[in-house]
Amino acid sequence: RVDGKRLWDALMALAQIGATEKGGVKRLALTDLDRQGRDLVVGWGKAAGMTVTIDQIGNVFMRRAGTNDALPPVMTGSHIDTQPTGGKFDGNYGVLAGLEVVRTLNDHGIRTEAPIEVAFWTNEEGSRFVPVMMGSGVFCGAFSLETAYAAKDVDGKTVGEELERIGYKGTQVPGDHPIGAYFETHIEQGPVLEDADKVIGVVPAVMGLSWYDCTVTGMEAHAGPTPMGLRRDAMQVAAQIIPEVVAIANRYPPYGRGTVGMMQVFPNSRNVIPGEVKFSIDLRNVNDELLNKMHEEISAFVENTAAASGLSIKLERVSYYPPCPFHPDVVGAVRSATAKLGYSAMDVVSGAGHDAIYAARLAPSGMIFVPCKDGISHNEIEDAQPGHLEAGCNVLLHAMLERAKV
C-alpha cells in the first residue's frame, strides 16, 4: 500500500509553485514556474533512485531499473503544466502518483522484472501553446516536432525557444523510447463518480470529439428603424442552431455530448442588429459511428437553417479526435487491482482528452479516475479528497505490478 500522506504532501509542495490567491495553481507550460515544477519533480525522482531522460519536445522520463532491462518499461504519467486558472490535481496527480508508486516499491525493496517509468508530458493543457497534448502528440507522431517548435504564445515566443530557455530541450528523438504499457491516473473532471458515490473509475475508453466554428453572416443594421420583416439578424439564426447542439447530443445517449461554449458577436452593440455571430460547437461520443452521425446531423441542420433563413452560415470542423478505446489487458489490470483492494468502483468513460489517448497509439494503455469535488476542474477551486487520491494510487501500484511482474 502507498503512503497517502506522502502523496498528499508532494501534491501540496508542487502546488506551491505558481500558487494563486484563490487556492489554485497557474503554472503555464514552459514558463519559469514550469521549470521550477519540473526541477522539483526531477529532484524527487533522482532522490528515489531514478535515471532521467528528456526528449526533444521536453517530455521527461524517470526510470526505475527492472531485473530485466531489455523489457520495455511499464510507464505511468501525466502532465504538470496547468490552466491559467488551474487546480492542484489535474495532471499533477498522475505524475506524483507514479512517484509515490516508486517510493513505495523502494520502501519495501521490491524489484520488478520490467523497468518502471514515470513520465511527464510537455504542454498537455494547450493554454499557452496549441495544439493541446503537445508532448505526447509529438511522441506518437500525431504531428511533427517542427510544428510543435513553431507554436507561438500571445507574446510571439515559440515552444522551441522556451524549451531551450528553461533547459528542457532534451536530445532523445521523440517516440524513440519503447513502452510496454501505459497507465494514467487522473481526477475525473466530471461529476459521475461523486454522483454515484464511487471511489475508483475504471476507464474503458475516451470519447472522440469534433470541434467546429460556426459563423452566421447577416446584415448589421440599426435596432430601431429596421422593421422586423427587413432584418437579417445573425443572432436570431444562431439562436436556432444552439439548442440543436444539445438536441443532437441527447439523441445519442448515454455518451453524446453537445456544447456551445464560446461566442463572438459583431459589432456587439445593444442597438445594432448583429451582422455576424461566430460560435463554437463541441460534439463528443464514445462510438465513432455515433459521433459521425452527430456530425452529419449538425451539418444538415446548419444547411437547412441557412436555406430557411436566407443567411449564409459556415460550419467549419477545426479539430477531430476519434474515440479511443483502451486496451483490454490494461483496463483488466485496473479492474482486478480495484477488486483486489476492495474499492467501490464503476466504469467511467473519459469525456476529456488526455495524454493517454496518444500513448494508446503506441502501447496498451488505460486510465484510473478518482472523484473530484462537484466534478469541477480547470478552476482554482478544483478539489479532491486525500483518501480518494490514495486509493487511486494504490490501484495504480497493483495494476503496474501485475504488468511489470515482481
Add this chain to the structure above:
Amino acid sequence: RVDGKRLWDALMALAQIGATEKGGVKRLALTDLDRQGRDLVVGWGKAAGMTVTIDQIGNVFMRRAGTNDALPPVMTGSHIDTQPTGGKFDGNYGVLAGLEVVRTLNDHGIRTEAPIEVAFWTNEEGSRFVPVMMGSGVFCGAFSLETAYAAKDVDGKTVGEELERIGYKGTQVPGDHPIGAYFETHIEQGPVLEDADKVIGVVPAVMGLSWYDCTVTGMEAHAGPTPMGLRRDAMQVAAQIIPEVVAIANRYPPYGRGTVGMMQVFPNSRNVIPGEVKFSIDLRNVNDELLNKMHEEISAFVENTAAASGLSIKLERVSYYPPCPFHPDVVGAVRSATAKLGYSAMDVVSGAGHDAIYAARLAPSGMIFVPCKDGISHNEIEDAQPGHLEAGCNVLLHAMLERAKV
C-alpha cells in the same frame, strides 16, 4: 428653393474633418476634430450673418435675426459628432440643411418675422461619453449639467475638462433659451423610404425604447465529462430567451422591435459549459401601452424560463425612453411643405432616438427624413443621394417659413 450643390459641398467639406480611409467620418464628441468641425460650422454661420451663443454644455445656437426679435426663434439643428465608424450624413445633414436654409433666405433677401436659429447639440452619439443625446438632454432638464460634466471617456477624461480644453464651454445656462418650434432633418437610418421608393419621410413620432441587461447564471463545467443531464448550461437557457425577444416584437406590429445585439459569455472557452451568459435586449414601440405590454411579456417569459430551467436569471432595465409623439402643428407644417413641393412622401415613425425628442419636451417639434442607402447608418459606408438631401432641405425651408412667417 435651396441650392443643392452648395449643401452637398458643405457636407463634403465637413466630412473632410475626421475622414476615414473607407469614406466615413470619425469625429468623436469633444475631440480636437470635433473642435475643428465646430469651428468650421461656426465660421460658416458667422459668414452667413448669424450671431452665435454657446451654452454651458457646449450646445451652439446660430441666430438669424427676425423682424420681431421678441418672438421665440424657429429652430432647426442636429449634431456634428459621429460614431467611431460613422458616416458623412448622420447629424451633419441636419445642421448643414439649417445653414443652407439661412443661406437661401440671404440669397433672396427674405426676412422672417420670428428669428431663425440653427443649433448643434453636444455629444448626440454617446459613443465617447454616456448618456447619449447629452447636450439636448441637459438643455431640456432630463439630467443635470453636473452629471454630464462628470461623464468620463475610456481614458478618464471628463466632459467638463474636454469642453474647456476645446473652447466650447459657454456661459449660457442650458435651457435658458426660448424655442418657438424645432425642426430636425435627418437620414432615416432605416430602409423604409428606400423600400417604398419615397423621397420624404414625415415623422409623426419617435418610438419609445426599453433597454435591458439579461444575465443567466449556470455552472461552468468541462464540456466532455459532464453528462447532459447534470448540466446547468447558461448558453442553452439564453438561447431560449433570444427568439422570444423577436416573437414579442412580432406580436405588437407594425412598430414592435426586438433585438439582442450584445452578448458576453463566461468563461468563453470552447470546451467549457458556459457558467454565465449576459446579453442585451432592446425593445421598442411607438405606443407606450404596447411597449409596456412588451415589457411585461419579456419579464414574465424570463421568470418562467428561470423557474423551468432552475437557473438564476436577472433581467435589469438599464434605459427607458417613452415614445415621443411630435406636435401636430410642426408635423402638419412638414406635411404641407412636402405637398406644396410635390415630393413623394410617406409617414415614417422614427425607430431611433434623436435630439428632437428632448427638444419636444420644451417646444412643438418635428422631423423630416430622407432615404439613406440600404438603410445603413453608424457605418462608414453610410450614403445618401444629393437629390434627396436637397429635397429634405427644401421641405425644411418651407416648413420653417410657415412657422416663422415672412
